[in-house]
Amino acid sequence: MKKYVAELIGTFWLVFGGCGSAVFAAFVSVPGGENTNEFGLGYLGVSLAFGLTVFTGAYAFGHISGGHFNPAVSFGLWMGKRFPGSDLAPYIGAQVIGAILAALLILAIAHGAPEFQLTGSNPLATNGFGEHSPQGYSIISALLAEFVLTFIFLLIILGVTDKKAAPGFAPAAIGLALTLIHLISIPITNTSVNPARSTGVALFCGDMALVSQLWLFWVAPIAGALLAGFLYHNFFEDLSRPAVIPDGE
Incomplete structure (x- = not known):
């Protein structure tokens, strides 16, 4: 159970830290005034x-x-032969539960602010396209962005965790990659590349139109990840093994 609890807490931290920053601190609001980004x-x-x-x-x-x-x-990672298929369901279950718990906590804290309302195109830091894209990007733009960015994200993950990669730097490289991905795509979809992150906040955003768009934030990231896993394992991975040298030679 340790690994499943770790995935739950880790996903909780990702959603609470990432989406929480968007809800609480992206824009500073003065009670009775208008939103300002001066200190956000x-x-x-x-x-x-x-x-x-x-x-x-x-x-x-x-x-x-x-x-x-x-x-x-x-x-x-499963497609890249780095992760057993038997763990897919419990891992994904733990990740979604962690995201849901984080979303509930964000909502509970946010309701403590007198001016808080679930309004706008992306309430509770949800993901969307069309009228629910922060800058109005179409469904095609959203599909392309989420697919390509998740594809690159997985190539980076597979590369920096390769047995030949420099040890100890993988979390830093992965964290910086996710930062860059958000810098690119927040205006497009509010950035998902993570179905659990999208699901947790969408369930409590109060807008069924956003819930109905969730399919894209499962299909596109998973498709991009599967392609990256297949490509890395079959093209980049060094599957050779050093020859065994008999004793005395």
Whole structure:
């Protein structure tokens, strides 16, 4: 059970840290006034928050569960022959539960602010396309962005965790990669590349239109991850084994 609990807590931390920064700190609101970004985190700060959750979570739990915190990562590692298929369902279940618990906590804390309302195109830091894209990007744009960015994300994960990669740097590289991914795609979809992250906040956003768009944030990231796992294992991975040298030679 240790690895499943680690995945639950790690995903909780990712959603609470990343989505929480977007809900609480991306824009500073003065009671009775209008939102201002003068002292808020903005896109850059939220991007860093997501990267830092993976950076810290992977160092804390990577040695226990591998530090997936994301169903797409689990699928990509499975396709890359790095993860057993028998663990897919319990890992994904733990990840989704962790994301749901984080979303509930964000909502509970946010309701303590007198001006808080579940309004706007992306309430509770949800993901979306069309009218629920932060900048109005279409469904095709959202599909392309989520597919390609998750594909690259998994190639990075598989590369920095390769047995020939420099040891000890994987969490830093993965966290920085997730930061860059958010810098690119927050305006497009509010950045998912993580079906659990999308699901947790969507369930409590109060807008069924956003729930109905969840399919894209499962299909595109998982498809991109599967392609990355297949490509890395069959093209980049060094499957050779050193020859055994008999004693005395």
